[in-house]
Amino acid sequence: MSDMRCDIKLTVNGETVVETVEARKTLVDFLREDLALTGSHVGCEHGVCGACTVRVDGVVVRGCLMLAAQCDGATVETIEGVSDLGEIADLQSAFEQRNALQCGFCTPGMLLTAQELLKNGGVPSREKIRAQISGNYCRCTGYQAIVDAIEAVAQARNGARR
Ligand code: FES
Numbered sequence: 601m602s603d604m605r606c607d608i609k610l611t612v613n614g615e616t617v618v619e620t621v622e623a624r625k626t627l628v629d630f631l632r633e634d635l636a637l638t639g640s641h642v643g644c645e646h647g648v649c650g651a652c653t654v655r656v657d658g659v660v661v662r663g664c665l666m667l668a669a670q671c672d673g674a675t676v677e678t679i680e681g682v683s684d685l686g687e688i689a690d691l692q693s694a695f696e697q698r699n700a701l702q703c704g705f706c707t708p709g710m711l712l713t714a715q716e717l718l719k720n721g722g723v724p725s726r727e728k729i730r731a732q733i734s735g736n737y738c739r740c741t742g743y744q745a746i747v748d749a750i751e752a753v754a755q756a757r758n759g760a761r762r
């Protein structure tokens with residue numbers, strides 16, 4: 601059973617990927633080990649810390665709680681792809697300007713989780729921002745600067761739409 605393998609075909613950051621993977625391999629391990637996309641991190645490996653956050657079919661998920669085999673036919677986006685598209689350039693810049701990252705381990709997951717909220721539009725309350733990132737652990741910043749950065753980007757995007 602442990603060496604069972606599956607053929608999968610999916611889209612990762614806009615490119616078609618065809619691979620044979622171990623049935624038990626997680627999505628985040630597949631991205632990191634087979635595709636060298638190491639922007640998604642591995643922390644707790646059981647769905648608690650959010651370091652492994654990626655998007656599957658447009659929705660943020662825990663890469664450690666999904667198997668690569670479950671992504672057959674899916675569209676996967678990692679921090680590398682989302683960054684390259686410029687979709688979160690303002691968020692990345694705000695994190696840097698406001699010291700919302702230190703070691704950076706949590707940052708890819710934090711950015712994707714923040715974008716999930718901000719793409720709904722409007723300016724969420726700080727409580728709502730905190731609730732949104734409550735599943736993404738940061739051991740460095742104390743969160744205040746992260747909330748500040750997300751709020752500032754929400755305000756800027758909202759202002760830009762008026
Ligand atoms: S490594 Fe996936 S939630 Fe922590």
Ligand code: FES
Pocket residue numbers: 700701702703704705706707737738739740741
């Ligand atoms: S910046 Fe180090 S864990 Fe968040």
